[in-house]
Amino acid sequence: MIVPLPTVKCSLNWERMRMNYRLSFRSTKSLWVTNLSQQCSRGSSGLFVPPCPPLSPEKVREFQRFITLSKKLLVMTGAGISTESGIPDYRSEKVGLYARNARRPIQHSDFLRSAPIRQRYWARNFVGWPQFSSHQPNPAHWALSTWERLGKLHWLVTQNVDSLHTKAGSQRLTELHGCMHRVLCLSCGAQTPRGALQQRFQVLNPTWGAEAQGLAPDGDVFLSDEQVRTFQVPSCLRCGGPLKPDVVFFGDTVDPAKVDFVHKRVKEADALLVVGSSLQVYSGYRFVLTARDQKIPIAILNIGRTRSDDLACLKLSSRCGELLPLIDPH
Numbered sequence: 001m002i003v004p005l006p007t008v009k010c011s012l013n014w015e016r017m018r019m020n021y022r023l024s025f026r027s028t029k030s031l032w033v034t035n036l037s038q039q040c041s042r043g044s045s046g047l048f049v050p051p052c053p054p055l056s057p058e059k060v061r062e063f064q065r066f067i068t069l070s071k072k073l074l075v076m077t078g079a080g081i082s083t084e085s086g087i088p089d090y091r092s093e094k095v096g097l098y099a100r101n102a103r104r105p106i107q108h109s110d111f112l113r114s115a116p117i118r119q120r121y122w123a124r125n126f127v128g129w130p131q132f133s134s135h136q137p138n139p140a141h142w143a144l145s146t147w148e149r150l151g152k153l154h155w156l157v158t159q160n161v162d163s164l165h166t167k168a169g170s171q172r173l174t175e176l177h178g179c180m181h182r183v184l185c186l187s188c189g190a191q192t193p194r195g196a197l198q199q200r201f202q203v204l205n206p207t208w209g210a211e212a213q214g215l216a217p218d219g220d221v222f223l224s225d226e227q228v229r230t231f232q233v234p235s236c237l238r239c240g241g242p243l244k245p246d247v248v249f250f251g252d253t254v255d256p257a258k259v260d261f262v263h264k265r266v267k268e269a270d271a272l273l274v275v276g277s278s279l280q281v282y283s284g285y286r287f288v289l290t291a292r293d294q295k296i297p298i299a300i301l302n303i304g305r306t307r308s309d310d311l312a313c314l315k316l317s318s319r320c321g322e323l324l325p326l327i328d329p330h
């Protein structure tokens with residue numbers, strides 16, 4: 001579920017890429033910086049959203065009825081809600097990361113055991129950060145934030161680490177897998193903002209030139225072994241321990257207290273809406289099972305099959321950012 005690096009499906013040559021995404025390089029002394037404007041988030045969104053049938057008025061009415069009947073709605077979101085903001089998911093057919101390349105997310109145990117693996121991870125993360133952190137909420141995030149403000153939303157659980165719900169103003173929110181915008185010390189547990197770490201990277205690597213190679217056609221970053229070897233990774237300012245994004249990598253488990261908290265919110269709810277998740281990962285799927293056991297009605301909004309289609313009283317295969325703003329949350 002983790003997005004270790006932002007990726008953008010880019011055109012096959014640099015000139016077209018520049019035109020499409022306003023990608024530019026500027027040189028500050030010998031430091032090269034990639035600069036992707038926010039236009040990128042909006043302009044690239046369609047590339048990561050799987051095709052889907054047009055909205056059916058009957059389905060919209062059914063969905064409206066589901067939302068109107070609920071007085072304590074729990075919403076769980078996954079990567080599918082952020083594809084319209086230009087962040088690819090993993091599992092969508094043809095447009096997800098797994099369909100695009102053979103690279104797989106970093107494993108928690110690899111990150112812990114190997115300093116060189118951490119160095120490679122942070123070098124790539126450093127290059128990708130300006131783009132990743134510039135992604136903006138889309139109408140689906142804004143709609144859920146409005147639902148909360150109007151008292152419709154009991155709780156929001158997200159499997160995403162992109163901070164887009166927070167950027168949209170959601171507060172009754174649990175980030176199940178953490179957030180890329182925070183950094184955690186593996187020794188003392190200190191939490192610090194990821195933005196501050198970017199400045200420390202820049203100070204420690206004033207002439208590091210990897211960015212000049214820019215983004216690959218799939219938006220990932222090419223880094224040679226030599227470039228990685230010379231990249232300086234800062235450690236915790238308090239204790240000198242190694243730093244890790246405050247996210248749950250693959251192979252790690254979600255904090256049991258957090259899981260327990262969400263189970264309680266699910267049991268308090270009178271309806272569960274899943275938005276943009278195939279529910280393949282157990283950490284989110286288990287809450288659907290809890291809802292089923294509690295006989296709480298379940299609706300799923302996701303393009304493509306999910307693990308729980310047979311448990312849902314309503315399944316919608318539409319773009320989140322098109323459907324959610326149509327719903328009256330009163």
Ligand SMILES: [Zn+2]
Nearest residue numbers: 185188236239
């Ligand atoms: Zn520390």
